[in-house]
Amino acid sequence: MVQDNVLKVVDISGTNLATSCRQIFAGLYKLKHLNVSRLQCSSLSKDFFRNYTSLEELVFRSSHLDVGLTDEVSIGLLRGLPLLKYVDLSGNKLINVHDRLFTSQRNVLKSLTLADNRLTCVPNTIKYLTNLSALDITSNLISSLEDHERLVLENHRLKCPNFKLLLKGNPFECSCQTVNFIEWIYTTKLSLDDPRNYMCTDRTGVSMKMVFFYNNLPAFRETCVDRTWLIFSICASILFVLVLVTVAVGYRYRVSINYCCLVIRRRYRGYHNIEGDTTQYKYDAFVAYNFDYRFVCNDLHEHIENVMNLKLCLHHRDFQPAVDITDNIMDAISESKWIIIVITKSFLSSTWGQFELEMSRRHMFQRNSSNLIVIILDDIDKVKMPRTLYRIYNQITCLEHPGRETYLQWKDKDYDVEDAHLFWAYLKNTLLA
Known part of the structure; x- marks a missing residue:
C-alpha cells in the first residue's frame, strides 16, 4: 500500500x-x-x-x-x-x-x-x-x-x-x-x-x-429488383411444379387415397379390421349391384338366403339411414366375409358402381384374402372394360394360381337347366368354403 x-x-x-x-x-x-x-x-x-x-x-x-x-x-x-x-x-x-x-x-x-x-x-x-x-x-x-x-x-x-x-x-x-x-x-x-x-x-x-x-445506387437498386423478381419467379415456378405434380399424383392415385382416408375414418369411428377366417362376420356376403333388382332380389336372394341359409347385405335393405353412403359401403365390405359384384353395363357406367368395385379390390389386397366374387350378367367387351375390372379379369384367367378372384358367367337368356345348376353349385361351394 x-x-x-x-x-x-x-x-x-x-x-x-x-x-x-x-x-x-x-x-x-x-x-x-x-x-x-x-x-x-x-x-x-x-x-x-x-x-x-x-x-x-x-x-x-x-x-x-x-x-x-x-x-x-x-x-x-x-x-x-x-x-x-x-x-x-x-x-x-x-x-x-x-x-x-x-x-x-x-x-x-x-x-x-x-x-x-x-x-x-x-x-x-x-x-x-x-x-x-x-x-x-x-x-x-x-x-x-x-x-x-x-x-x-x-x-x-x-x-x-x-x-x-x-x-x-x-x-x-x-x-x-x-x-x-x-x-x-x-x-x-x-x-x-x-x-x-x-x-x-x-x-x-x-x-x-x-x-x-x-x-x-439507382442502377444497382434496379439490378436488385430484377434479381429479386428472378428469385421470386424461380421459387414460384418450383412451387407451381410441385403443386402440379402433387395434384397429378393425387389424381392418379385418388382412389387409393380415398380408400386410405375411409379406412382411417372407420378406425376413428371405433371399428376394427376383421381378420382371419374364424371371425364372426355380420354378413356372409355383400352384394354390389346397380338396378339389377330382378336377378339380385329374386334369383340371388332366393338361392343364397333361402336355399343356402346365408345372410346377404343388400344396400336397399341393410344400409343405415342418416349415414354417409361411403361409410355404409365401407362398413358393408368390412363386415362381410364375401363380396359379390354383379357386373352389368349399367353398373360399370355408375359412379357408385366404380367406387364399390375399386374399394372391394383395395380391401381384398389389404386383407390379403380372395373374398371377391364377380358375376357378369351382360356381354362386355374386354376392350371396353374399366381398368379395375380388367385387372381382376386378367387375374382370374390364371387358374393355376390359387387365391384368385372367382368369376361366374350368368346368362339371363337362353340358358339351360344344367348350366344354371352348375352356376349355383359353384357359387354355393365358393360361399361355403
Missing part, C-alpha cells in the same frame, strides 16, 4: 509488475490515468479497479479480455469508478460488450474505443451512455448496420449532437441486402470518420470504394 500517494498517471503496460489481474493495488486514490495494456488477464478479478475511485481514463488494450471479461466480471469490474470518462478496450478479441459493464459511467463516459476486436454489430450498451461523444469500432467484423442499429445511433445523435462514430477498417459488404445501409452512410447527419474512403466487397468478392457503389 502506498501512503498519501499523489500519483495521477500510472502506465504498467507490457510489464510484469502486475503478475496477475486478480491482485489489487491499494492507495492510488488520486489516480487519473491508468494504462494496463498487454497484460495476461485471462483470469480477471471484478475488484481489479476497486481502489481507483478518481480514475478518469482507462487504457486496457490487448489483455485477453475475450476470456477474462466474463458476464460476472463485466457487471462489477468498473463499479465504483464514477468519474471514468475515457475507456480503451482495443485488441481484446471481444465479440460483444455486456450492457451492464458501464453502469456506473452512464452519465459521464465520453469516449469508448473498441477497435481491433471481433464485434459484428454496434454494442447495445451505447443506448445507456447518455454523454458518449465518440465510439470507435474500427477494424472489427461489421459487414453492415441493421435498421435497428442505425436507429439507435440516430437517436443517440439527437441526445449528443457532437457524437462521432468511427467505422473504418470493417469488412463492409456492397450487396442488395446492404443498400439501405450504404445510402445511410452518405446521407446521415451523424459524424463519421472519412466515409469516402470506406471499402466494401461485392457479391463476387471484388473490393471497391463504397462511395463508387453509392454513386451508382
